[in-house]
Amino acid sequence: MKRRAGYNGEKSVNYHLSFLEDKKYHILHDLRLENIRGQHFQIDTFLSTPKFITIIDIKNISGTILFDHHFHQLIQKNGDIERAYQDPISQVKRHQLQLKEWLNHYKFPDIPILPRVVISNSSTIIKEIGNSKDSQMITKAVHINFEISNFDKIYTKEKITVKEWTKLSKLLIKKHTPEEYNVLENFNIHKNEILTGVHCPNCSPIPMERIYGKWLCPSCHYISRTAHMSALRDYALIIGTSITNQGIRQFLHLSSKNIVNNIAKSMNLPHTGVGKARIYHLQQLL
Secondary structure (H helix, E strand, O other): OHHHHHHHHHHHHHHHHOOOOOOOOEEEEEEEEEOOOOOEEEEEEEEEOOOOEEEEEEEOOOOEEEEEOOOOEEEEEEOOEEEEEEOHHHHHHHHHHHHHHHHHHOOOOOOOEEEEEEEOOOOOEEEEEOOOHHHHHEEEHHHHHHHHHHHHHHOOOOOOOHHHHHHHHHHHHHHOOOOOOOHHHHOOOOHHHOOOOOOOOOOOOOOOEEEOOEEEOOOOOOEEOOHHHHHHHHHHHHOOOEEEHHHHHHHHOOOOHHHHHHHHHHOOOOEEOOHHHOEEEOHHHO
16 A cells, blocks of 8 residues: 555656656656665655756655654644654655765765655645744645746756766666565565466466467467566566576476577576576566
8 A cells, every 4th residue: 555655646746747848857766776885765756957956755645744843753644543654854864965975976076955855645734843944845746846946046057067967867777776576575475376387368377388489378279479478577576586597497387498598588688697507687577
C-alpha cells in the first residue's frame, strides 16, 4: 500500500511538472545515489538548471497533517486516529547535504540546492506545531510550478555552464543505482516454491518445451520463438537481476549450455565474467 501511495503521489507531482519547458529543465525521478560514505540516498524528483537544483520529497498522505517543528516529526490525523512519520523536512535537508557532498566529490562548481517537501494529495489539510523558517519548504503539488518559476526569478546567474549541466545529468543517470525490491522476502515465499519453466502465452500452462529453436506448448501446441523473454522477466522481478548460465538452464528447464548462450546472445543480455563465472544481467528486461 505504501508503494502504491508513493507511486500515486509521484504521478500527481509529475503531472504538474510536465507543463515546464523541456529544454529549460532536466528532471529525473526516483534518483538513488551512493554518498561519499558508501550509503545510498534517494531523491523522489531531481530538477536542475544551470542556475539551481531543486530536490523534491513527495508525500501522499490524506487527512490532516501537522508538521511538529519542536520534535521534528510529521503527525497524520484521520478522525480519532493519529500516526507519526519521520520528519520529511529533516529528510530532504539531509538529502540536500548529501547531494552537495556528492557534487563536490565529482568536482562540480557550487550551485544552489533548494529542497522542497511536496504534499501531493490536494484534499490534505496542512498545519504546524511551532514556528520555523523551514515552513517555506512545504508546498502542495498544484503549486510546485509556481515555486520553480519563482526560483528562476531569484537565481538569475548561471552557476554551471550548459556543457557542465549536460555532463551532470549524464553522470547522475550513470551513477543511479536502483533499489532491488525483494518480492520473496516481502511475501514470505521461499525460492523453492516458485514454479519454474516457460509459460505458454496462449493457454498459460508450464513448462513449454524447447524444440529446434522454438518453444512448443504440450497442451495447446502453440509455438513461440520468444516465450523465454517473459520467463526471464519474471525471474528478474521475483528473484533477482543477476543469473548464471546454469541458473537460466534450471529456470527455463534447458539442458544445453549452448542453447542458453544463444538465447542470451539473441537478447543482447549484458554480462560480466567468463566461463562458469559468467553472470548475465537482466535489468534491461524490467
